[in-house]
Amino acid sequence: MARVSNLNLPNIITVARIATIPVIVWLLTTGDIGLRVVAVVIFAVAAGSDWVDGFIARRFNQVSPLGRMLDPIADKLLVGMVLAALAWDGSLxxxxxxxxxxxxxxxxxxxxxxxxxxxxxxxxxxxxLAKWKTTIQLVAVIVIFLEGILPNLRLAGDIVLWLAGAITLWTGGQYFMAAWPHLSGEEK
Structure with missing residues (x-):
C-alpha cells in the first residue's frame, strides 16, 4: 500500500473547515443580521466540505491517517462550537x-x-446512521442560524434540532451497546 502524504487536498479542506470555526462564531456573535447571513453561508460551505473532502480522499486514493483522525474532529468542533455560540447569542x-x-x-x-x-x-x-446524524446536526444548525434571519422558522428549527438530538443519542447508545461486552469483561 502506497504511503499518502498528509499534505493533500482532502486534509487541506478539513483544516480549512476547522479554521472557519472562529470566523463563523465571531460573525454570529456580532449581532449584525448581515454578518449572520455571511456566517450561515460560511457554515454551509464548511458543512458541505465534509462530503467533498471524503469524496476526494476516496476517489483519488488520498485517504491518510491524519485525515481519518482530523475529519471527525472537524465535524464535532464545527457543530459543538457553533451550537455553543448559538446558545450564547440567545438563538437557543x-x-x-x-x-x-x-x-x-x-x-x-x-x-x-x-x-x-x-x-x-x-x-x-x-x-x-451515524453519518446521517452528522448531516442532520449540520442541517439543524443551519436552520437555527436562519431563525435569526427568518423567525418563522422557529418550529422547523426546533423539530430538526430535537431530531438531531434523538438520532445522536440513538447512535451513541448503539456504540455503547456494541462496546458493552468489552467494557464489562463479557466478550468471548
Missing part, C-alpha cells in the same frame, strides 16, 4: 439546550469510548 431556548447537551455529550463520550477500546484492539466502525 432553555428547552433547546436538552438536545444540544445530548449532542455534546455523545460527541465527547463516543470518541473517548473509541480511544479506550483502541487500547484493547476493539474497533467500533462508523455506522450509516
Amino acid at each position: 431556548s432553555a428547552l433547546d439546550l436538552v438536545p444540544v447537551m445530548a449532542i455534546l455529550f455523545r460527541e465527547f463520550f463516543i470518541p473517548g469510548l473509541r480511544e479506550f477500546l483502541g487500547n484493547t484492539q476493539v474497533v467500533l466502525p462508523v455506522s450509516l
